[in-house]
Amino acid sequence: MRRIFFSLLFLSSVTIINAQNNAVGFGEKLTYTASYNMSGILNDLAEVTMETSAVKTSKATLLRLKCKATTYSKWDNFFKIRDLYESYVSPKTLKPYLYNREINEGGYQKRVKYTFSHKTKTVKTLQTKKKNNWKQEKTVSIGSDTKDIISTLYTIRTFDLTNLSSGTSKTFTILFDREEVKAKVTYLGKETISTALGKKACYKLAVGSANSNTVNATLWLSADENKIPLYGKFKIPVGTGELKIKSATGLKH
Template sequence: MRLNKKNIIITCSCIFFGIAAFGFKTQQDLPKDTSITFEQGETLTYVAGYSVFEAGEAVVHLDKKFHEVNGKNCYKVDVHGKSIGMFGMGMKIRDLWQSYFDPETILPVQFNRDILEGGYTLEEKIDFDQVNGKAKVEWKKKDNPEIHNEEYDMAPGSFDVISGYYLLRTLDYKQYSKGDTITMNTFWENKGYSFDIIYLGVEKCVTKFGRIESYVMSPIMPENQLFSGTHPIKFWVSKDVNRIPLKIQAELIVGAVNVDLVRYKGLKQKLKKSKK
């Protein structure tokens, strides 16, 4: 397999926002750690790279204010993504992803995307009806004024890809054993998916801020010719009051793609390096 500039950037994007599609399953009643809350104003910056080359940057920002959407008071998270370095010269990416979700359940109320990826553009809004299991999708291409309105079935209690990551930050991992599976339902574009994750326990994650004690997980991936190894994708979440994603690593047939936290601000506490 040859991994060119475009494929590397797309792979990095898929890893950062990736979901695994297997059809609907029964979502577990996931145990929550009620002591975990999010610090409004928190900003996390990640860089995705392949080998020694940086390919993309994503900035995740939790707004300082609550926002009323569809009659509900919501957190608002913006994710700005862009291609950088030599890869940015080969394919321009300027994406904005937004999620408005319930502060208590973390379930999304609305999800938006404003996409520019090379010659591909998209403006999309998804309104989630969690009670009736419906997703109302409005979308259009930037070079075409025609607006499309569609409605799809989804499993009640479904997440978008952003709120799903925030949900993982709130789980009570003391109730999980190494090898346990975490299942959540998600909705993406025009279809519902089931997202299965294996909990791999606690380990020290190597970051630019030092070795940080973390929970480590791996999404279950379908068989394919892109990834390599038993757990080809892993991600680490800090085992502290912040519960922030620190790193994502994907083992490809041709090498590893990494997404690393490079800057942060607005955390409850400064990240603490492990003593050993």
């Protein structure tokens, strides 16, 4: 599930035109069903939620971006998943200051924490594993546009996609597992699809490695001011899957 969830988040991270955040507000909640193809049958495996909230510090009010993946109870005996990804960012720019990732999959547990210093272009990282109480601290250098995976996921919604030509692409960089990863996102045009929220016009995007022409995932974003992910299809080495929206509340527009 770690690879599945990473693919779903990773595909949502296009940086085409820089912009201030006018799409994501406090108190938003998006709920999805994550499905996986097993032996030719698509099974609803887990629920994925994406929530935003305000967090006040001594210096500012930050926007907390939280994503959770939880297997449905009938799958827990097969492979129990309780994953958490969260990022604390500037409400205006979505620039990250703190990132937290907690993995609990089939008994395997790991936690990663990033503390960003944008002035020095460095990130202090702390990685721990429950087994043997293992801990490792490391400071890594990053580029000026590098973000964590969650803040990158939400950043796409700040961009103006209305006048892009089909085939327009852009490379971008995220920090994942303490390494910078580069990918290419290509705009494929507009398409209307049926969802749990009704028929919706969408911006369609494809994502793959920046070093190849392979498409690893496709994402449909609502073609409105919110630009929320409505549907996604992804590939992993052991199969394929889908992400389908169930509900959306607290939208800014």
